Amino acid sequence: MKYTELQDKTLEELNNLLKEKKVELFENRIKLRTMQLQDSSVIRKIKKDIARIKTAISAKG
Secondary structure (H helix, E strand, C coil): CCHHHHHCCCHHHHHHHHHHHHHHHHHHHHHHHCCCCCCCHHHHHHHHHHHHHHHHHHHHC
16 A cells, blocks of 8 residues: 555545554454464554554644
8 A cells, every 4th residue: 555545535534444454453463473374574564554544644634
């Protein structure tokens, strides 16, 4: 996900996307603890996506 994609979204869409990513991060952290996650770099990617979304929200608000 790129920042330019996020600029076109509304504040409500960004907040919903943020909630989805936080849930996804939580689920992947649980999978990592139980050794079910194959690629641990997914967690880093999700965290970066969350940071991009938060940046877009603060730019709009």
